Amino acid sequence: MSWAVYLVPLWILLVGVYGVATTRDLVHAIVCVSVAQSSTYVLLLLVGYRKGGTAPVFSDIAPGSRPVTDPVVQAMALTDIVVGATITAMLLALAVQVAKRRGTLDPGELRSLESAATDGHR
Template identity: 50%
Template sequence: MIVLRVLPWLAAAWLMAIGIYGMVTSRHYVHLIGCLSVVQSGTYVLLLAIGFVWHAGPPIFYDHSPGTPAVDPVMQALVLTDVVVGAAVSALLLAMALQLHKRRKTLDPEDLEPVP
């Protein structure tokens, strides 16, 4: 039973660790952006783990008696917001990478030199 309580936290930590490792070792900007998306997925799992309540129902109270346990709807709203922000950030970074490739003909950070 304790494994089931810890599993979402371990999954979030694993996703974040894999994403951060990929970002640190990345040699290509598109790979870096993909790894950033993996870290963002870890935040989704983390937020859902924070708001989860065992044996609780949805946060709809019109047919439940007072005191019935329910999951936290704020965390669900934060995850939806996180998904939208993550998609916007990924789209912006990919557009910037496309412009960088058009102007410099490379996406390797090691090959980029300062503009004179």
């Protein structure tokens, strides 16, 4: 049963994608993308955990005195978070432009690119 914890990131991923698939609002969709992406943080940290381990920072513990969690996956999680934040900013900027051009944030009302172009030239 030691693999049961890996169900958590699986669940977070599917919940996030469910939100993207059923959303009625682009800002909500962007939040859902962030939720889905956060499953990768959880997965990375779960993979890197060691029983009884502490943070891999040796400013106040002697090297080798305690098990530490895997620093490589933690560095990847850091990268992941930074990239996730910037992607969120980009998507929100796109949502701002959609709201301006089309006057709606409901993806169900954004029918085709064609009408978007005519809208923009109005």
